[in-house]
Amino acid sequence: MHSPHDGWRHGRSVRNGYRGVTRGLALDLGSSRTRAWIPGLGIVTDAESTDDPEGGRGHGRPVRRGRIVDPESCGRMLSRIADTALGADRSETLIVLSHPVLAGPEHRAEARELLAALGTTSVIVLNSARAAAAYAGPQDGGPLLVVDIGAELTEVTLLVDGMVRDARQAETGLSDLGPAEPPTAVVRTALDMIMEMWQQDRHGAVLGALRKGPLLAGGGALRPDITNRIAVRLGVPVRLADDPATTVVRGAGLILSSALRHAAVAPALPGPAR
Secondary structure (H helix, E strand, O other): OOOOOOOOOOOOOHHHOOOOOOOOEEEEEOOEEEEEEOOOOEEEEEEEEEOOOOOOOOOOEEEEOOOOOOOOHHHHHHHHHHHHHHHOOOOEEEEEEEOOOOOOHHHHHHHHHHHOOOOOEEEEEEEEEHHHHHHHOOOOOEEEEEEEEEOOOEEEEEEEEEEEEEEEEEEEHHHHOOOOOHHHHHHHHHHHHHHHHHOOOOOHHHHHHHOOOOEEHHHHOOOOOHHHHHHHHOOOOOOEEEEEEEEHHHHHHHHHHHHHHHHHHHOOOOOOOO
């Protein structure tokens, strides 16, 4: 069973972690596209994941298969996004960054270091499944299956009471399909992971999540030829947000907004006696 630490716990003390922040930025750092969201404005960036603002040739992608492979290039890209969204002064700012569910500690540490270099006050790093659930999942706290089909990764995550119970990942995505190729390989990959998870589940959580209908996110959820095949093969309806490709960044934005609200009402720490 894979159950990675995801960097965000609702019980974390705002007094200790986020006191003093007054604004924020939510980021979904993807292999193909990077999206940014600001409270009150919504999505302010939805662009190719490259450090070249013009998308010129010769510039590689800093994120591949969900991992940061070029930290220097990634830092330039994040700095450009932060400059546009927040301006030069990033003090009193909280950034929420989503990452693949099974991203290792090296990836999460690298992401935190790059965000800290932007001059932000605080950082939340959380997994993409919890972000997607925050935006488009049911609020009953029961089991939820999140199927995220992106450009270079497909992930299936079982959440129970908002926490990761099990997760599977395959380095297969939409970019692996030819221009006219049917999505057979991607659909089969997602279904195989779901069935494997179901077979190893001893508590019935996967079955409960399937009865509700899995939540589909990522660019793959925009394609009816993918969503319809998954629904038919599983024999259950699937859940779709109004814009599945932006489900993760919008969910990260909701978590950001919640943290900012709590920070605004958190009592100030007592100062030294005079």
